[in-house]
């Protein structure tokens with residue numbers, strides 16, 4: 076329905092300076108927008124993003140009687156939710172917890188997720204900076220979200236909840252439920268899982284595909300390749316949110332929301348400028364973000380909301396060194412090396428992925444060097460922490476003994492990798508896994524496409540070490556690798572193998588020399604993953620401005636929302652339901 080002229084008297088600029096500062100090509104046209112005189116489409120509730128939070132928000136709003144448009148920027152639904160491991164840490168007394176005799180309650184869940192005394196082995200606190208209001212809402216809605224998912228077709232592996240996959244430290248009771256992949260084709264491979272494991276294998280495909288079916292059945296209008304570029308607000312810093320500007324394959328579409336807009340766009344990890352607000356080290360070379368290239372986490376939900384006055388929230392949760400915001404790669408030789416996601420030929424996005432990568436079974440089989448060809452750390456060392464709910468034993472609710480009893484563990488591969496080469500520049504630059512033909516045989520790798528990405532410069536081979544160093548030319552290698560330094564690095568490491576001792580970085584008993592040609596250099600640069608800080612929301616998932624006031628008609632949930640440090644799916648699905656419930660309850664604007 077078109078707005079009348081008089082409705083627009085107060086309409087003005089909506090997306091302004093913030094967007095301009097953070098602009099990238101997609102956002103370039105969204106700096107100053109007048110509210111349109113005529114809308115191309117209208118719905119009661121417009122949800123942006125079809126991932127783990129947006130899909131529940133859309134279903135809830137539609138089932139409550141609102142007309143709903145669900146916008147998805149990619150060609151396919153699901154976002155990181157469908158790429159995920161499907162491990163969903165919902166608690167507070169789910170039917171599955173009860174079935175297996177686990178006593179939990181919303182109060183216990185709330186206390187755990189706000190327990191100041193829980194710290195990781197590197198000393199960083201997981202939950203100290205969680206927003207109490209946001210966590211209370213999660214704790215009260217967590218168990219009902221589990222039942223809601225089941226009622227909407229999600230099958231959970233029939234076993235006792237545990238702590239495997241994503242649950243952080245300090246849970247009083249096990250809460251991790253696992254969505255079974257069932258017969259859904261997986262985005263990772265393009266094929267269903269083997270029938271023998273379909274009911275027992277946890278996967279985000281088993282979470283998102285049933286929700287997609289439910290959304291379509293309920294009558295949610297899902298518009299693929301519709302990327303939100305800006306929000307329309309009555310005036311720049313006051314009034315309701317009226318709708319969204321969308322890019323549909325180059326065509327601009329304006330969509331009016333008569334009740335509310337829900338931002339469910341995921342996090343900000345692929346947006347270099349945005350992520351560097353939290354950590355200046357995270358420059359362009361960290362280009363293998365987990366969940367990419369299936370969907371981008373480009374921060375546009377946050378950027379568009381900030382442009383109309385929204386505040387960010389809980390920023391410590393993004394910079395603290397715990398959990399999965401940054402990870403050590405699990406595969407080498409391809410751009411996308413997240414350890415729990417290996418893209419295979421047959422995946423609908425394999426044309427963008429280009430190579431599966433070589434999965435590293437034993438980090439003794441290689442050394443890691445920086446741009447200058449120098450080792451920087453023990454290759455077998457872990458990333459920040461173990462991120463396991465059982466890490467603190469015994470766990471005492473609210474007790475300083477939790478912190479006191481944690482054994483300090485300084486092993487931290489990531490900070491060394493991001494330290495760089497001392498050239499005064501931000502960012503650690505590429506990290507290369509170096510190995511020889513014997514390592515290839517031990518790992519049973521096939522170092523050819525489509526396993527490795529030679530064409531785009533993420534994998535190199537040569538018959539001598541000097542030649543290999545000279546061949547490493549690609550856009551993120553900002554200095555040539557000095558062949559003599561690289562040769563010395565390998566020679567010194569080989570001497571450590573002879574001596575059975577790594578004098579430089581203490582790698583436990585180095586086992587294998589790098590001596591048999593051909594030699595290989597494979598991309599092994601750290602991977603960016605979770606976003607744990609985003610828009611300021613209240614218990615209803617309403618977005619708040621810099622003065623602490625609600626922005627009428629604007630909601631956010633999942634990784635685009637802030638105040639909640641926990642790995643993804645539980646908070647995303649739960650907040651999606653909360654946002655959808657409150658968005659649909661808004662008064663419909665004439």
Ligand SMILES: Cc1cc2nc3c(=O)[nH]c(=O)nc-3n(C[C@H](O)[C@H](O)[C@H](O)COP(=O)(O)OP(=O)(O)OC[C@H]3O[C@@H](n4cnc5c(N)ncnc54)[C@H](O)[C@@H]3O)c2cc1C
Pocket residue numbers: 123124125126127128129146147148149152153154155156157158159160161162163164240241301302303304339340341342365366367370371372373375376413415416632633634635642643644645647
């Ligand atoms: C490989 C992998 C494994 C994981 N495993 C687990 C796990 O086992 N357990 C767990 O708890 N968490 C896991 N996570 C994290 C979890 O998947 C995410 O936290 C969760 O999906 C976040 O939900 P979301 O709705 O905020 O974002 P997403 O699920 O990413 O959905 C966001 C959607 O918004 C779309 N979008 C973005 N911008 C726009 C725009 N401007 N216009 C229109 N659409 C837009 C995106 O394309 C995407 O489809 C994993 C993540 C990855 C990548």
